[in-house]
Every structure is written in C-alpha cells, then in structure tokens.
Amino acid sequence: MGADLIEFEVSNKVIPIEPIDKQLGEGFEVNFEDIEFETGLASYQGRQVLLYIKDHSYNNKIYGVLEDGSKGNKFHVADCEMLDRMRKKGRFDRYVVTNKLDGVFAVSGMDNRTSELIEGETKLNVCQYCLEAINYQKFASLNKGAPRRTFVQGFQLADFFDTYSSFFKFMPTGVANNSATGYSKDWDHISRKVREKFNYQCQQCGLDLSQHKRLLHVHHINGVKSDNSITNLTPLCCDCHRKQPHHQHMFIKHEETKAISQLRKTQGLNVKESWQDVYDLADPGMHGVIDLLEKYHVSLPEVGEEIKTNKQEVVAELELAWPLKKVGIAIDKPEAIAATKQGWKVYSMRHALSQIDLLASSIR
Known part of the structure; x- marks a missing residue:
C-alpha cells in the first residue's frame, strides 16, 4: 500500500566489536555491488560506511593529491547522482569502504614515468552530490559554488555518523573506543549527583526521566569533559544531548529515541507549533526530509506516532x-x-527524499 520499503535493522542491545x-x-x-544503499546511506554488512577510490594513477595525479587532498577522488556517503552515472556507464570500480571518522584516507598511484607505486595518506573531500541527495544539514538549500565548497571544507564525519546513528545497530570503532575519553575517574558519581539535584529532569525539553x-x-556546557564545575554541568535527555553543538561520538540507538519520543507525548511535551518544533523533536536523521517538507508548506507532522490495531495494540512507531x-x-x-498492514502509506527516508513531490501532494 505504500512506497517501496527498505531494509532496516535496529537493536537495543550492546553489540560487541567484531x-x-x-x-x-x-x-x-570491495566490489561496488557489495555496497548497499537501501536506506539511501552507504552501508556494508549492516554498518554505515563511506567509500572512495584509492587509486590516483591517472596523469600522475597521486603527487598533487598527497599535497592537497581536495584534488583527489571524492568520498561517498550516500547514493547519489555521481554513483548513478557510474552504474549507467557500467563502471564498477573497486572501492575502499571504511568508517574512519578522522577524514584521513590511504591513497596510492603509479608514477607513469618510473612505474613506482606511490602511497600515502591525505584528507579527501566529501561528494557534494551525496550531501544534496540526503539534504544533509540543509545542503540542498545552499547556492552552488563558494557556499557549498565552504560547507565541504567544514564537513565532519563524526557529526555525519552521529546524525544517522539510529539507522544502524553497529557503531564505528572510533565511537566505541573514544566515547568515554576525557571524563574524570569519579564521573559516574558526579553525574549521579547532578541528575539527583535536578530531579532527573531534562533541562532543555523538560522531560521527567x-x-x-x-x-x-x-x-x-563548555564542551570540556574534565571541567566538572557545577556551573558547567546540566542534565539533558539523550536526544537533547546528542543535538548539542560539537557533540561527536554520541551514538544514540533507535530504541532510545523512540522511548524519548513516547515519554514526551505521555508528559505533554510533544508540542508542535512550528517546523522548528518538529525539527527539535524529531530524530536528526529526519532533518533533511523535514527541511524539504517545510518548503512545500504541508501540515505539521506528528513525531513518533504509534500505530495501533483495532484492539489498540501498538504494532509500530x-x-x-x-x-x-x-x-x-x-x-x-x-515497523513500516x-x-x-494497518492501511498506512509508509515512506523510507530515501524514498521520502527522492519522491518529495509525491509525498507532499499526499499530505496537503
């Protein structure tokens, strides 16, 4: 009854590093055919990844790339116009897949004069077509040229992976290894005392937890994990916390965002009077869709809507x-x-973005 649905798998369990x-x-x-784009985002064996072509042999390009990575092959984070062109041309190059968060990539190339293999590392730029396809941080609204180049220069993979963490049950090893870095040894005790002081209430959305x-x-507040002065500490629900500026390495599972959404509804905090309210309440992975829908002037959506059977059994959200x-x-x-099965027409993020005209016309 709905748009084509895509493969999702979300778990609320802690998954060990494999x-x-x-x-x-x-x-x-890997072979290009082994990379999946069912969510619109690049994935490999259920993990969010990025992909790029390591080889820069053409016209001794490798030397210039090692000096300035912006001259190299762009890395891809989503299905995009450029990858679609390659499919149509039958170009199935071997790509490197990775979930490194530092943006530094191993590159190589053959010196056409000496036949010597040159290898090294450099910072490559993200593909602008990818960012436009998923409207990451309203990228589709930016003018082409300087505004987009400036955005690319400031692009952070950690922020990107955090934004879509609800879509994947496996976190990158960079997140798993660094999530606790910087906290003092007595952080658990300090954290508990702060939460007790504020009666376990989120100081941004007001949620009672x-x-x-x-x-x-x-x-x-100031982003320094070692600064535990009382004026620098405030309790936030995990959803409000992840949306704070410069909060890399905060992987929030889908089950947690769902729980927050339902608790806000139960406590009367899921108030939507503007698109900004929707933006604030929704999973960050939905922000690209929300931004486009606002431009179509459709009615405000419910956030975290529970779907029930005739017997009032909740079967989906x-x-x-x-x-x-x-x-x-x-x-x-x-859940989709x-x-x-309950008569709803359900879009995935990918189809909502690619079929935005159809979606908007169906909800006006």
Whole structure:
C-alpha cells in the first residue's frame, strides 16, 4: 500500500566489536555491488560506511593529491547522482569502504614515468552530490559554488555518523573506543549527583526521566569533559544531548529515541507549533526530509506516532506521520511493514527524499 520499503535493522542491545568492525576502521577494497544503499546511506554488512577510490594513477595525479587532498577522488556517503552515472556507464570500480571518522584516507598511484607505486595518506573531500541527495544539514538549500565548497571544507564525519546513528545497530570503532575519553575517574558519581539535584529532569525539553534514568545524560556546557564545575554541568535527555553543538561520538540507538519520543507525548511535551518544533523533536536523521517538507508548506507532522490495531495494540512507531492522511515516514523496516498492514502509506527516508513531490501532494 505504500512506497517501496527498505531494509532496516535496529537493536537495543550492546553489540560487541567484531572483526569486520576492526577491518572497516582500517578500510579495505570491495566490489561496488557489495555496497548497499537501501536506506539511501552507504552501508556494508549492516554498518554505515563511506567509500572512495584509492587509486590516483591517472596523469600522475597521486603527487598533487598527497599535497592537497581536495584534488583527489571524492568520498561517498550516500547514493547519489555521481554513483548513478557510474552504474549507467557500467563502471564498477573497486572501492575502499571504511568508517574512519578522522577524514584521513590511504591513497596510492603509479608514477607513469618510473612505474613506482606511490602511497600515502591525505584528507579527501566529501561528494557534494551525496550531501544534496540526503539534504544533509540543509545542503540542498545552499547556492552552488563558494557556499557549498565552504560547507565541504567544514564537513565532519563524526557529526555525519552521529546524525544517522539510529539507522544502524553497529557503531564505528572510533565511537566505541573514544566515547568515554576525557571524563574524570569519579564521573559516574558526579553525574549521579547532578541528575539527583535536578530531579532527573531534562533541562532543555523538560522531560521527567526519574523512571528512565539511563536516558538522562549530564552535559558539559563548555564542551570540556574534565571541567566538572557545577556551573558547567546540566542534565539533558539523550536526544537533547546528542543535538548539542560539537557533540561527536554520541551514538544514540533507535530504541532510545523512540522511548524519548513516547515519554514526551505521555508528559505533554510533544508540542508542535512550528517546523522548528518538529525539527527539535524529531530524530536528526529526519532533518533533511523535514527541511524539504517545510518548503512545500504541508501540515505539521506528528513525531513518533504509534500505530495501533483495532484492539489498540501498538504494532509500530513512525518517525513522522500525518494520521488523517494515514501517511508516514519510518526508520525501522519491520515497523513500516506493520504500519502498512494497518492501511498506512509508509515512506523510507530515501524514498521520502527522492519522491518529495509525491509525498507532499499526499499530505496537503
């Protein structure tokens, strides 16, 4: 009954680091056909990845790339116009897939004069077509040329991976290894005391988490984890915390964002009077869709809409929904299928972005 649905898998369990995760941290070559784009984002064996072509042999390009990575092959984070062109041309180059977060890539190239293999590392730029395809941080609204080049120069992979962490059950090894770095040895005690002082209430959205304490974090206002002065600490729910500026390495699972959404509804905090309210309440992975929908002047969606059977059994939760039209957008495939069985038309993020005209016309 709905748009084509795509494969999703989200878990609320802690997933141990497997050999494939370590390999992705280093990067390795795969065939293009093995890379999946079912969510619109690049993935490999259920992990969010980026991909790029390591070889820069053409016209001794390798030397210039090692000096200035912006001259090299762009790395891809999503299915985009450029990759589609390559498909149509039958160009299935071997790509390197990785989930490194530092933006430094191993590159190589053959010296055409000496036949010597030149290798090194450099910072490559992200593909602008990818950013436009998913409207990352409203990229599609930027004028072409200098504004987009400036955005690319400031692009941070850690921020990008954090934005879409709800879409994947495996976190990059860079997140797993660094998430606790910088905290003082007595942080657990300090954190508990701060949360107790504020009665386990999020100081941004007002959510009471006294019965769900694991969902309440303590935020360092100035960003310095070692500064535990009382004026620098404030409790925030995990959703508000992840949306603070410069909060890399904050991987929030889909089950946690769903729980926050339902608790806000229960406590009457899911108030939507403007698109900014929707933007603030929704999963960050939905922000690109929300930005485009606002331009179509459609009605405000519900955030975290529960779908029930005739027996009032909750079978699904949609990230964005228009109940009167029975149209919604989902992150999780099983929930999308369950909602479809209840008569809903359900879009994935990928299809919502690529079929934005159709989506907008169906909810006006």
